[in-house]
Amino acid sequence: MTIFPAKAPESDAQRLPPRERLLSVARDLFYRHGIRAVGVEAIAEAAGTNKMTLYRHFASKDELVAEYLRCLAAEKNSIWTKLESEHPGDPAGQLRAWLHEAARNVADPTSRGCALANAAVELPEKDHPARCVIEQCKQSSREKLVALCRKAEIKQPDLVADQLFMLLEGAFMCRQSLGNEGPACSFVRAGEALIEAHSK
Amino acid sequence: MTIFPAKAPESDAQRLPPRERLLSVARDLFYRHGIRAVGVEAIAEAAGTNKMTLYRHFASKDELVAEYLRCLAAEKNSIWTKLESEHPGDPAGQLRAWLHEAARNVADPTSRGCALANAAVELPEKDHPARCVIEQCKQSSREKLVALCRKAEIKQPDLVADQLFMLLEGAFMCRQSLGNEGPACSFVRAGEALIEAHSK
DNA sequence: CTTCTCTGGTACCGATCGGTAACATAAATG
DNA sequence: CATTTATGTTACCGATCGGTACCAGAGAAG
Numbered sequence: 386m387t388i389f390p391a392k393a394p395e396s397d398a399q400r401l402p403p404r405e406r407l408l409s410v411a412r413d414l415f416y417r418h419g420i421r422a423v424g425v426e427a428i429a430e431a432a433g434t435n436k437m438t439l440y441r442h443f444a445s446k447d448e449l450v451a452e453y454l455r456c457l458a459a460e461k462n463s464i465w466t467k468l469e470s471e472h473p474g475d476p477a478g479q480l481r482a483w484l485h486e487a488a489r490n491v492a493d494p495t496s497r498g499c500a501l502a503n504a505a506v507e508l509p510e511k512d513h514p515a516r517c518v519i520e521q522c523k524q525s526s527r528e529k530l531v532a533l534c535r536k537a538e539i540k541q542p543d544l545v546a547d548q549l550f551m552l553l554e555g556a557f558m559c560r561q562s563l564g565n566e567g568p569a570c571s572f573v574r575a576g577e578a579l580i581e582a583h584s585k
Numbered sequence: 586m587t588i589f590p591a592k593a594p595e596s597d598a599q600r601l602p603p604r605e606r607l608l609s610v611a612r613d614l615f616y617r618h619g620i621r622a623v624g625v626e627a628i629a630e631a632a633g634t635n636k637m638t639l640y641r642h643f644a645s646k647d648e649l650v651a652e653y654l655r656c657l658a659a660e661k662n663s664i665w666t667k668l669e670s671e672h673p674g675d676p677a678g679q680l681r682a683w684l685h686e687a688a689r690n691v692a693d694p695t696s697r698g699c700a701l702a703n704a705a706v707e708l709p710e711k712d713h714p715a716r717c718v719i720e721q722c723k724q725s726s727r728e729k730l731v732a733l734c735r736k737a738e739i740k741q742p743d744l745v746a747d748q749l750f751m752l753l754e755g756a757f758m759c760r761q762s763l764g765n766e767g768p769a770c771s772f773v774r775a776g777e778a779l780i781e782a783h784s785k
Numbered sequence: 786c787t788t789c790t791c792t793g794g795t796a797c798c799g800a801t802c803g804g805t806a807a808c809a810t811a812a813a814t815g
Numbered sequence: 816c817a818t819t820t821a822t823g824t825t826a827c828c829g830a831t832c833g834g835t836a837c838c839a840g841a842g843a844a845g
Contacts, residue, residue: 497709551755559751637795
């Protein structure tokens, strides 16, 4: 009996090496149901393998969680180079693009907030191997956003960056309690107004 | 072996009826360690009683969780009457007081964010008895904040209220990943600037 | 005293948790 | 070919999970 049915029939991803399949499945299940709610057996089964193979690639569930978050952090960090390549030499445009990219993530119907932030809620133990991943990623995001605000010649760039940061985290949280019609629907307008008021 | 040591020697609360002791302990443990991380046995033990008594007062762990959140929601809702009584007929002052009250909750060294929001992260199942408690509380908070902004004659009260709402939720989240020196430390300034820019 | 309600204590249930031992197989490598 | 490496399979471990049956005592109420 599969508690967490895999939506995809895994036809394409099936022949990836088991480590990739495991990480892919872990990513889906951890995000949708929560980390503590998903057991290693369910992950292995959904990945078309078994617990032994899982433990040959990951020292423990906690390490699997850490690796899962490491992948997400790497993807999240890749947005900055993407912004630079899509709006070269236009930091103001990059900042606007960042805002709309964030808004799309918030409004995504399958969205359940930021996986890193959710993990921070679920894993309060400060010695958990996932915590440093979370903290480093968030720290990096904050710094990158401050740098972007500065380059975009935003007035009070630190304050505005922190405000945008909090708005995004808050929008993610509001999504999970009040849905897309809650305060989260004001995210773009709020961000645009904030940037506008501190531009030039 | 007690996994979650109770900090207080329970000298005073010890002789409350077991239901109150259980709820008090559940509140502490659920908030500090997370809901899924705490078992009913640990709660009963820390409350100086046992599982049987717990299940005589609560139909299930899920119902205990729901009741725990109901208590928190009631306390959270009581702030609005408190604001009214401390700043009677002064909605602008009430709004500022709300902001600083929220900031104190964020900056509290024992804070681990909003318990309701954290529960929403941990309990994504939409039929969980706790979810309606969370949604109703958040919905009510949003409406109260909108009404307060309106009475305080804030321009674009809906947008500002949602923005303050997201700022607070975001500040709570930032606390859990980047601590008090993270973006959360800009919460008050951001809120004040927002209110200032939309006043009169 | 007797009855009734509440509580404590203990032992237990089936299920699941994270994690491992041992062995068979298949594929890549030499 | 032979050997090695990675994977699949099964069964199992001790611990804990949420939840319950059963009985002993304690206190208040009649």
